Amino acid sequence: MKILISNDDGYQAAGIVALYEALKQVADVEVVAPEHNNSAKSNALTLHSPLYVHRAANGFRYVNGTPADCVHIALTGLLDYRPDLVVSGINNGANMGDDTIYSGTVGAAMEGFLFGVPAIAFSQVERDWVELQSAARKARELVESMQRQHLIGVQPWLLNVNIPNLPYAQIGSVKLCRLGKRHAAEKVIQQTSPRGETMYWIGAAGPVADDAEGTDFHATATGHMAVTPLKVDLTDHASLGYWAQTAARMNAAS
DSSP: OEEEEEOSSSSOOOHHHHHHHHHTTTTTEEEEEEEOOTTTTTTOOOSSSSOOOOOTTOOOOSSOHHHHHHHHHHIIIISOOOOOEEEEEEESSSTTTTHHOHHHHHHHHHHHHHTTTEEEEESSSTTTTTTTTHHHHHHHHHHHHHHHTTTTSSSOOOEEEEOOOGGGGOOOOOEEEEEEOOOOOOOEEEEEEETTTTEOOOOOOOOOEOOOOOHHEEEHHHTOOEEEEEEOOOHHHGGHHHHHHHHHHHHOOO
């Protein structure tokens, strides 16, 4: 099994190091990750400036770009093979509910999925890497389970996994979940720069609006690993009929 690892916290982040150390026990693993923190970059690609790849002392390769850049470059020329699995993380903080839309961790995994490679995004629920080794061990066990079920290296799928910051023995079983929902983000923070210009900082994420049983928020709050299968198709299939009627009326009017 050959695994490509990336993240959005940067190649020096504790989460990616722990994930690498865990997965290299069961696979041939290569790391291609951003040079700096790229949180909330989603699926962004760098199109108007060159990208450079360097190798760190520990063997990791790092790119002056986004998480999606890293996976894109790796799969379109940097690697001389096609990995069986793309893994992103372990992120420093949760990627649940609406956060998955913005997440660079999910964006890196999704880039692998778009190229037809199975992919998993791993995150810890709380920040600061508490019980990181436990999370890395759980991540390895999930990958091993997927391999035993012959799900790796076949058709593509995309999973978003959030692991509570608990000791290994206290982390519950895998819960298959839907994404929860947050309220709108808090108000933008306005400040004045030393030059007298107005600066704006994006406000904190809003509080949880939907953490009902069956959501990723509920699963992790009760000590379980939350696993959510994701898709890329943004089509609102349920309302296609409504919009077809609207389009017909517009065409008739014209």
